[in-house]
Amino acid sequence: MDKKEQICKAAIQLFNQNGFDKTPTSQIAKEAGVAIGTLFHHFKTKEELINSLYLRCKESMISRSLKGADQEKAYLSKIRRIYKNYLQWGMDCTDEFLFFQQFGYSVYIYDKTKEEGRNKFEVFLELLKEGMEKEFIKNTSIDYLLAVSTAIMMANMNYFIQNRVKIEDENFVEETFNALWNSIRR
Amino acid sequence: MDKKEQICKAAIQLFNQNGFDKTPTSQIAKEAGVAIGTLFHHFKTKEELINSLYLRCKESMISRSLKGADQEKAYLSKIRRIYKNYLQWGMDCTDEFLFFQQFGYSVYIYDKTKEEGRNKFEVFLELLKEGMEKEFIKNTSIDYLLAVSTAIMMANMNYFIQNRVKIEDENFVEETFNALWNSIRR
DNA sequence: CACCCGTTCGACTGATCAGTCAATATATTC
DNA sequence: GAATATATTGACTGATCAGTCGAACGGGTG
Numbered sequence: 001m002d003k004k005e006q007i008c009k010a011a012i013q014l015f016n017q018n019g020f021d022k023t024p025t026s027q028i029a030k031e032a033g034v035a036i037g038t039l040f041h042h043f044k045t046k047e048e049l050i051n052s053l054y055l056r057c058k059e060s061m062i063s064r065s066l067k068g069a070d071q072e073k074a075y076l077s078k079i080r081r082i083y084k085n086y087l088q089w090g091m092d093c094t095d096e097f098l099f100f101q102q103f104g105y106s107v108y109i110y111d112k113t114k115e116e117g118r119n120k121f122e123v124f125l126e127l128l129k130e131g132m133e134k135e136f137i138k139n140t141s142i143d144y145l146l147a148v149s150t151a152i153m154m155a156n157m158n159y160f161i162q163n164r165v166k167i168e169d170e171n172f173v174e175e176t177f178n179a180l181w182n183s184i185r186r
Numbered sequence: 187m188d189k190k191e192q193i194c195k196a197a198i199q200l201f202n203q204n205g206f207d208k209t210p211t212s213q214i215a216k217e218a219g220v221a222i223g224t225l226f227h228h229f230k231t232k233e234e235l236i237n238s239l240y241l242r243c244k245e246s247m248i249s250r251s252l253k254g255a256d257q258e259k260a261y262l263s264k265i266r267r268i269y270k271n272y273l274q275w276g277m278d279c280t281d282e283f284l285f286f287q288q289f290g291y292s293v294y295i296y297d298k299t300k301e302e303g304r305n306k307f308e309v310f311l312e313l314l315k316e317g318m319e320k321e322f323i324k325n326t327s328i329d330y331l332l333a334v335s336t337a338i339m340m341a342n343m344n345y346f347i348q349n350r351v352k353i354e355d356e357n358f359v360e361e362t363f364n365a366l367w368n369s370i371r372r
Numbered sequence: 373c374a375c376c377c378g379t380t381c382g383a384c385t386g387a388t389c390a391g392t393c394a395a396t397a398t399a400t401t402c
Numbered sequence: 403g404a405a406t407a408t409a410t411t412g413a414c415t416g417a418t419c420a421g422t423c424g425a426a427c428g429g430g431t432g
């Protein structure tokens with residue numbers, strides 16, 4: 001019965017459904033079964049709520065994606081593992097993924113917040129750097145490789161969600177993984 | 187001195203800068219050097235303006251991208267040509283591209299509008315179908331291939347803009363094109 | 373029990389803004 | 403050039419909504 005948690009959950013759903021401006025804080029509070037005052041006790045402003053949701057989603061995504069990746073020995077297996085974890089996260093936390101998709105580039109997310117989010121990607125940058133040094137992947141701008149991989153992963157996820165593909169469909173998972181891998185491999 | 191044109195231009199810029207809700211129609215009118223009444227004469231509601239902008243940008247992108255593509259004989263050249271046209275469009279009409287990026291998934295764009303936009307992609311679907319039949323590209327869901335290509339093209343463009351890469355940098359253009367091609371080729 | 377402090381409550385307010393409307397100007401048609 | 407249609411103007415309004423505030427609750431500490 002953590003009220004803050006309930007507020008976040010309701011907020012993500014309503015924002016996804018109706019966008020930031022067509023979702024009054026009053027509605028969020030109502031949906032969360034909470035008074036307006038409570039919402040503004042936990043989050044100073046509506047914008048703070050939004051930015052806080054962004055970071056919370058990003059953390060959720062990253063921690064889930066990395067789970068167990070360090071146990072894989074081969075570089076390719078490591079990447080594949082992360083990719084599969086990511087897909088699983090998207091299936092389990094579809095609302096969070098859709099929040100990113102709709103609002104990732106929104107001006108409502110402060111630059112500072114986006115920056116903070118990017119910092120959490122440090123691990124992935126390291127991973128790409130490793131791959132580049134070991135000559136598994138293209139020798140080009142790391143930022144570019146990260147941008148492309150992220151874009152493909154999101155496009156893949158979106159396709160899985162939109163077309164209700166099950167991640168048990170090993171063949172298709174592998175195929176979509178290849179679209180990712182082929183665009184960054186050497 | 188087409189006032190409707192001026193309104194659209196001002197609207198795109200301000201929406202990009204501040205988002206839909208933090209851009210009052212009054213500000214758009216002011217920036218466009220036009221009275222509020224004029225804005226609402228040309229567009230029944232703010233939402234109609236937004237949806238109209240979406241379609242206008244999409245058309246601009248598509249017509250520019252296809253220019254001269256039918257003159258290329260080889261399949262790969264055709265695709266490359268379209269990719270380069272697209273990049274050029276993004277350089278010339280950066281505001282329009284950024285509008286897509288920020289609002290492409292927004293709930294403010296009606297489903298009907300997104301659908302209309304998707305219909306304009308018919309040509310690309312045909313092109314992918316052709317490539318699949320001639321066994322140049324992967325034999326999988328066309329919708330998936332379209333989703334992935336679109337995602338990569340947007341990621342590439344974004345990188346070009348963010349890092350002020352010039353499209354005269356032939357090597358990098360080719361490299362980013364390969365990221366696209368490798369993810370869909372057979 | 374008395375004190376504190378973090379939490380919850382929701383009626384209220386001040387500001388903002390989409391859209392109206394009636395007057396006026398400009399363009400088009402016959 | 404009269405008549406009709408279309409474009410432009412901006413002060414105004416009614417509704418909406420983010421955020422406030424003072425009251426109450428509860429549970430931990432001494």
